[in-house]
Amino acid sequence: MKSYAPEHIRNIALVSHQGAGKTTLAEAVLFKTGAIGRMGSVDEGTSNLDYHQSEIEHKTSIFTAIGSCEYEETKFNLVDTPGFEDFRGEAIAALSVVESAMVSVRADGGVEVGTEAVWQLVEDNDLPAIIVVTKMDKEHANFEQVYAQIRERLSAKAIPVQLPIGEGENFHGLVDVALGKAFLYDASGKATEAEIPEEMREAYEEAREELFNAAAEHDDALVEKFLEEGELSYEEITRGIQIGVRDRTFFPVCAVSTTGGGVGMRPLLHCIKEYLPASNVRETLTGLKGEELVELKTGTEAPTLARVFKISIEKDAGEFSLMRCYAGSVEAGSEIQNVSQEKTERVSQLFSLEGKNREKIERITAGDLGAAVKLKDTHCGDTLGARGVDATLPKIAYPVPNSRVTLRPAKDGDDDKVAQGLHRLHEEDPTFLVHNDPETHEMVLEGMGEMHFEIILERLARRYSVEVTR
Incomplete structure (x- = not known):
């Protein structure tokens, strides 16, 4: 995979209650973008992301995994985390290195205890988020009911950008609220434009008004235009949504099914690319120099700065230090300072991780994720930096054993x-x-x-x- 500039990278943590279809959703994104040749299955033990033996045996995510893909000249780094409460520390670490989250809520189960727990983590990290109602093809799927729960138990600022056409085995299309068009899907996942069903017209008008109001909220000229004309251009709506999502004044809600051809998957890819912030959204980070808070610059021109957020020891491959590079670049064959441990590390090899697969790379650039192999004195949460960097990023707040x-x-x-x-x-x-x-x-x-x-x-x-x- 080629190297991308920070503005063309989206780092997204996938979080949910256990069994909400989060890993399957990640698999579907990887498949739809061509990153994998076939979708794996958690239940069948063929998942590209739940590949450890314990995950295969227990049929659930236990460890964080990264899946990367390319869509319309943009790189998505999907950081898939466990939904089971006992492994919440994995989600906490992942959320510390991304710019946004994708929260899965099952259409046949609604908001669950674990959903509220991971949503609180999203809030604690002040992250923009897309809420995805998954499993829309299941027997007891009920979008309206689940959306009401989302508004009541997660955030009143959640607004649908899509409305499902049909539910359960009859789920076969979407109304794109911003575009004002309906799309019907065949068994292969191919979408055809259609008229908005008459029985959905009232729901569409309500969703449209709410979305347009939210999109115009940050621009007085747009508010005035919407009040006078009742319309905004698609470009104006998109820009308004981008600002609203970035500033967390609202959270888009999407609806998908990952089975068959994948109803709603292409619109979801569009939402990730267009609405979620790029990896360069934060120009500075807060660091610690002793007891003093200091500003650390991010970006390609700043001194190298990275955080290790996970250690993974794999059979026959050794120890991988998964990291996020915030500034400069981490180069294979170079030395880097472990600021947290006051040690110098030799970076022998670097890899991009694609679930259970890995690809050797020369560098991890600002805004991107990757892994170094066999760093001797590096641990979870450590700050790595160029010579002269003398401040660390805040420690990862892992949960206390109970x-x-x-x-x-x-x-x-x-x-x-x-x-x-x-x-x-x-x-x-x-x-x-x-x-x-x-x-x-x-x-x-x-x-x-x-x-x-x-x-x-x-x-x-x-x-x-x-x-x-x-």
Whole structure:
């Protein structure tokens, strides 16, 4: 994949309640843009993003994965995160390095507890977002009901930019509110322009007025024009939506089905490209120099600045440090300062990650994501920079463990082996802790819940061939 300027990159974290179709949505985006030749399936264990053995066995996302694709001269970096509460730390780290989020809400389930939790993370990070109502083809899909829940439980500033034509197995088209046109889809996903159904005319007029008001809100001239003429050009609407999304004065709501040809997928790609902010939207970042807050410049001309947001240790490939470059570029074959650890790292090789596939690259440019291999002293959350950069980005606010279990090696004498294995796993997952109880001298594992413990111990046994009882 070619290198893109920051203004042509969109970094998006995909977040949702477990089972809302977030990973399948990411797969559909990758497939529609030609990044992958066929859509994988989470349930069948063929997903391009849920590719770790634990994810295949449990049929759910457990680790953050990156999928990149190109659409109309724009690069999308999709950062797919787990929806399960025990792995919320992955979403927190991912949201710290993107400019926007895509929040999936299932049409047959509505807003769930996990949806509200991840929406709060979006709010905490002050991120623009698109809300995608997924699984519109399911039996009990109900867009109107789900949209009401979104307005009530997530944000009253959510506004539909599309209205679905039909629901469940009859979902076969969309009304584009900004364009004022309807599109009907065949089984292959090909769309044909059509008249807006008469029974949807009233709903369309209401959505149109709300969208136009939101688009004109930031420009007095547009407000006046809309009030006088009742119309705005498509370009004026688009510009107004871009500003509103960037400033979080409203959140577009889309509707899709990823099965068959993918009803609504092309309009969603358009929304990502046109409405979500580019990777250069922030000209400065707040850093820490000791106790002092300082400004750090971003962009291609500023000194190199990057953050490692995930460590992934993969069989036969070694340790990958996934990072976001904010300024300058990270170059293969160069040295870079780990400002957090006050160490110098040798960057031997760099890769772009496409789910389970990886492509060797020469550099990670400002605004983009990538991975370095075998950085010796680098950990999750560390700030990397050019020589002379003396401030760090704020630490990632991982959740504090809320559960604990005691562990005993299944075999006598394996205590050190267990401790060393858990230490290595902790490099990838900072949301658990392991220590010895000073009174009982037992090994204690602290984490986020039963599922979290299960995955940690499965990985310990699989990777390091050591088992424990608890």
